[in-house]
Amino acid sequence: xxxxxxxxxxxxxxxxxxxxxxxxxxxHAMGGRLGEVVNEMAxxxxxxxxxxxxxxxxxxxxxxxxxxxxxxxxxxxxPDIIQIFxxxxxxxxxxxxxxxxxxxxxxKYGVKFNAQDYISGVRNFYADTKGRMIGSPFNxxxxxxxxxxxxFKKAGIKNPPATWEEFEKDAVLLKKQGYIGLAQSLSxxxxxxxxxxxxxxxxxxKNNGFDGFATKLYYENPAMDYHWDKLxxxxxxxxxxxxxxxxxxxxxxxxxxxxxxxxxxxxxFGGLRKGAKFNFGTTYLPYWKKFINPGAxxxxxxxxxxxxSGKNDAKYKGIAKFLQYLTxxxxxxxxxxxxxxxxxxxxxxxxAKKDGYYKTTPDAEIGIKQLSLPTQKWTKxxxxxxxxxxxxVMTIEFENILYGxxxxxxxxxxxxxxxxxxxxxxxxxxx
Amino acid sequence: MKKVQFNNKFIPYxxxxxxxxxILVFFIWPxxxxxxxxxxxxxxxxxxxxxxxxxxxxxxxxxxxxxxxFGFTLVFSTFVTLFSLSMGLFLAHKTNGxxxxxxxxxxxxxxxxxxxxxxxxxxxxxxxNQSHGDIYHFLNQLGxxxxxxxxxxxxxxxxxxxxxxxxxxxNFIFFLSGLQGIPKSVLEASLIDCKSDTxxxxxxxxxxxxxxxxxLFITNITYSFFDTFGxxxxxxxxxxxxxxxxxxxxxxxxxxxxxxxxxxSAQSVILMLFVLIITIFQFKYLEKKVHY
Numbered sequence: 001x002x003x004x005x006x007x008x009x010x011x012x013x014x015x016x017x018x019x020x021x022x023x024x025x026x027x028h029a030m031g032g033r034l035g036e037v038v039n040e041m042a043x044x045x046x047x048x049x050x051x052x053x054x055x056x057x058x059x060x061x062x063x064x065x066x067x068x069x070x071x072x073x074x075x076x077x078x079p080d081i082i083q084i085f086x087x088x089x090x091x092x093x094x095x096x097x098x099x100x101x102x103x104x105x106x107x108k109y110g111v112k113f114n115a116q117d118y119i120s121g122v123r124n125f126y127a128d129t130k131g132r133m134i135g136s137p138f139n140x141x142x143x144x145x146x147x148x149x150x151x152f153k154k155a156g157i158k159n160p161p162a163t164w165e166e167f168e169k170d171a172v173l174l175k176k177q178g179y180i181g182l183a184q185s186l187s188x189x190x191x192x193x194x195x196x197x198x199x200x201x202x203x204x205x206k207n208n209g210f211d212g213f214a215t216k217l218y219y220e221n222p223a224m225d226y227h228w229d230k231l232x233x234x235x236x237x238x239x240x241x242x243x244x245x246x247x248x249x250x251x252x253x254x255x256x257x258x259x260x261x262x263x264x265x266x267x268x269f270g271g272l273r274k275g276a277k278f279n280f281g282t283t284y285l286p287y288w289k290k291f292i293n294p295g296a297x298x299x300x301x302x303x304x305x306x307x308x309s310g311k312n313d314a315k316y317k318g319i320a321k322f323l324q325y326l327t328x329x330x331x332x333x334x335x336x337x338x339x340x341x342x343x344x345x346x347x348x349x350x351x352a353k354k355d356g357y358y359k360t361t362p363d364a365e366i367g368i369k370q371l372s373l374p375t376q377k378w379t380k381x382x383x384x385x386x387x388x389x390x391x392x393v394m395t396i397e398f399e400n401i402l403y404g405x406x407x408x409x410x411x412x413x414x415x416x417x418x419x420x421x422x423x424x425x426x427x428x429x430x431x
Numbered sequence: 432m433k434k435v436q437f438n439n440k441f442i443p444y445x446x447x448x449x450x451x452x453x454i455l456v457f458f459i460w461p462x463x464x465x466x467x468x469x470x471x472x473x474x475x476x477x478x479x480x481x482x483x484x485x486x487x488x489x490x491x492x493x494x495x496x497x498x499x500x501f502g503f504t505l506v507f508s509t510f511v512t513l514f515s516l517s518m519g520l521f522l523a524h525k526t527n528g529x530x531x532x533x534x535x536x537x538x539x540x541x542x543x544x545x546x547x548x549x550x551x552x553x554x555x556x557x558x559x560n561q562s563h564g565d566i567y568h569f570l571n572q573l574g575x576x577x578x579x580x581x582x583x584x585x586x587x588x589x590x591x592x593x594x595x596x597x598x599x600x601x602n603f604i605f606f607l608s609g610l611q612g613i614p615k616s617v618l619e620a621s622l623i624d625c626k627s628d629t630x631x632x633x634x635x636x637x638x639x640x641x642x643x644x645x646x647l648f649i650t651n652i653t654y655s656f657f658d659t660f661g662x663x664x665x666x667x668x669x670x671x672x673x674x675x676x677x678x679x680x681x682x683x684x685x686x687x688x689x690x691x692x693x694x695x696s697a698q699s700v701i702l703m704l705f706v707l708i709i710t711i712f713q714f715k716y717l718e719k720k721v722h723y
Binding site for chain 2: 063066067070073074091092094095096097098242243244245246249252253256386388389392395396399400402403405421425428429430
């Protein structure tokens, strides 16, 4: 009797197992509204088939998610997919055998994939030297400039500044109306990394770190020195204000109409549209005409999805399908529309255009247009280790410039010096 | 009378074993691992490990940021300990002198004790917020150009204020019970001998509180070294210009955000030794002056 019931239980368990779908866990860093959209996308995928079930898990900010992933990997409890941000990409890519490159995954599981389908600013950032993608770009954004149209009208300015030279003139007029000209969030990203790209300047040796472990940073250069001395000068004159390193604090100043222009992410667009009580517009990141004309392309920020190694075939098949699903034009357009992140493939961009999205909301197109400018030598991004700490060093030194403790040349020189040590340490770790 | 005694040698060990196991698992084992990691260089994911002797220690001690963090930690803990101890003592003394409303004051002053440092930090970050913080605006109206996002001094003062506020209630409770432990007869005798309240406090009460003060002094220093992490993480996060990083916060940033496990382990071993030294020093020299 007893053995019979045991048998029954065992059979049931087997039956359940046969019907069970393969579970795929996805750790991500998308909070608030973004997290809701992520969940919607996973639900759409789960409903579209019945073999796989993707479960998104919110793990906090970018750093928290990466830390959680590292801890989980070390404890042999790694999730299947993890979202890793731009500054952390080198860390996970350099760790041999930790990730299953998506290009290989797609090849093996029969997913058609062509890197050329991706828009140019997105294509290279998470790829190896041969252009094969290691991570699948997910939420991609690029720094753009938002401006308060009402403020511009009051000051009698017709067009937003395309160059920093024009900005200097506009800031004077805006100050007369009681506005501070500019604020910027995440200075390391908006006014260093992408400043270098916009001016087509080399950021580090070894091809910005793509060809091997870079050991030298080139932030101390005439254009950067000039720009950061200007930012200090503008701070004194009241054309620019730094509201601390918090992303939101600087954005808040724009909301509060204290500043007339704000350098933020193209992904901030959706939130701004909801929160701003004035007319605002979006325009390209300005450049210095005296150093380059016209300005070059910027590269993506945001994050990519990486697949951990050591999982079984069934899972990988599902992951490949899911990643493919995420990059379909329909899903990309959905993501683009709901979040403000740029669509990462040309087909998705074409779909958004065809749908007339940019006719009604032209601001949403600026980011992708800026990313689609022709690729130049130093506009592909960077692959630098210990970069989270390097950004920390940069932020501290930038504050030293803005508060007048150091000249730009001195502070940026110190950035390079300290960063070189961190880079050397990173290279040594992987020796 | 029959003496009850355990004959089995192992039973006492059995009784202390839960405590020993907890200490081994949560204190000794992590400490050993920290020492191990401080001698290796390892990537974030642990795929490549090299033994590097004292390289991590050298890197930490050659770094100027390390010393500025060290300096801040010392200044910070000194002020936090000073303020929270003196405020705690002041409030305890005043409350103890009350007859009717003592219970109410005691309860109210104990409340902040229940708050976790991170919660305190989060609340404070609202008060000190530059666009809608009441304390921020109040301080600026007083004429102090208070700005914790750009001025290191403002940020440091803010942290000292928050961290002290949080710790006052703990000190208050201990001081109050210390005060209540002083024999009535002594107090009454002193009342006959001396009229001055202040003089009585410093010559009779304060020396009798010495054991409590000594205990609190040590716990407050450890508090400002380690437990203030939550406050810093929810307010300044080491900004501006990296001038509000305690050693513990720097270890967290390097190890967890920067994924430099070797470097941050080396720093924590140094910190461990440092705390060990000051604790020994305190017990050796200060305790001699304490009469129980």
